[in-house]
Amino acid sequence: MSTEVNTIPIVNLGQLGLGVSEEPREEEWLRVAKELKGAFCGVGFVYLDNHGIPSTLVEKVFGSAAKFFSLDKEIKTKYRKKSFGSVEGYVEMDQEQLDDKTDKLFEIRESFYLKYMETGIFPVEEVPELKSHMTALYDACLQLIPRLLTAMSLALDLERDFFTLNHQKLQTMSSCNSSTMRLNYYPPVPPNTPEKSIRCGTHTDYGTITLLFQDSMGGLQVQDVSGSWVEARPIPGTILVNAGDLLQIWTSGKFVATVSTI
Template sequence: MASSNSNISYVDFSGLGLQIEDVSQADPNQVQNIVEELRTAFTTVGFVYLKNYGIPPEEITMALDVSRRFFTLPESVKRKVKRPDDGNSGYVCIGLESFNKDRPSDLREAYNITPCERSAMIMPDDDLPEFRETIMALYDNCKKLSMRVLYALAMALKLEDLTFFEKNHQYIGCGPNQTTLRTLYYPPIKNAEEVMPNQVRCGEHSDYGTITLLWQDDCGGLEVMNRHGNYVAAEPMKDAVLVNIADLLQFWTSDELISAKHRVMIPAAELRQRRIRQSLAFFVHPDDDTLVTPLNGSIKHEPITALQHLLNRFSETY
């Protein structure tokens, strides 16, 4: 394990990456090193960079490119595919979300892809037909990579059943499971007067599900709270994916693994403020009816289903 300049470590994931077709073919020594390094990272900061994880960089570039083309469409076009009140898939306009109610609404747009709603999943097929194929190809690879990370976490937690997480995430992309690929767009700030006092691009929050995979461009602005309660910069790292623990995994592990708060600030440099910022986030959730209760039998967290926790958090955000 090596350390980045943001106090967030990075791990060479080649021993479990998607370049290996079957984890049974993985080198045991490499796997053990990965497991130990992930455990250290997730019990300290709660975030880690993975390198050599097996998704081609050009696939990420294509997803960011087609996303940017969507977000620069006229607002009237984007609103044709807006997120409905009774679902999650679709376009989310600026001003709709606020992750920290002590701040004004977040300065960003988003597009949610939640295939559990496949029959009603909204896509901009008429205005950007290549969007669906590009984004869904990435979704499928994100699912595969997530399963590898969860397998490593089962080993790190010394679970008797190493397929425990796999069994509780079996409907990702095909059934009652809310795992969502979210493409995010932070418009350029052309004038400082556009920003309200105390407003940021994304307010302080923790993620809702099990883990999150995050790709970000080179604009910067993401900050992560460490165990001392201080925010540290999570600077973009070329060809790396940032992985973090989310709420339900913290509940499962009785706070052994921490769902760290994070936020996206507005860069101070005027030149960087005038740039757009983009990221791709894959929010991994357990199957809807999974009852999440501490694995060690503690009563630190009340049992709750994955879907109910998500709905509780949605009610705080929208």
């Protein structure tokens, strides 16, 4: 059974997690499907436990990301996104505004977008290990995501391969697929920060699902079905997953793309 922390369910993937030697039994697929459905039809977020992606790998990614974001601004901007429509590169503070429904807010956040693991933009001179760590995490996610997509199909009483067949380009992260990996860094609040400042504006994610690996700092809030803001506190060893706009449209609103902010 799933449990709840602040209305966000925890789903134990059990036999669906990576590294399990036995093939998942059908009842396991149906259990996870039912629990994912409850989460995505409700708050739109879910913690995944026993997913099989090593915590040591996630910590390596956090460590190499921290090295990059600690570099001097002049170095980081060498890897700046080339244009608004670019899918890779570094984004400085206040260069993105996720909340377009309110007055302009100063967003105290830096990001680094990655898409093409083999040929992408990486700071190989300054943080050479970032590429190998991100590639390993990317490969692990590519193993896990089809299992989630299959469970989501079963949750909606569709053919079990419905979502996986409609996400075939995910395996190559090709230009035909808009999926990306993004590192986010929330630095200390700088002096003389504008009064209207925020870490990350209120928004919904635009894709099918987002896999969020949290550090221990926390700060993420999501808006539950009653309109109240709920703390999505980090739970060690879990992945926080949420439904995006595309999934909400795809399911005619049955699965909810929840508003979140930091």
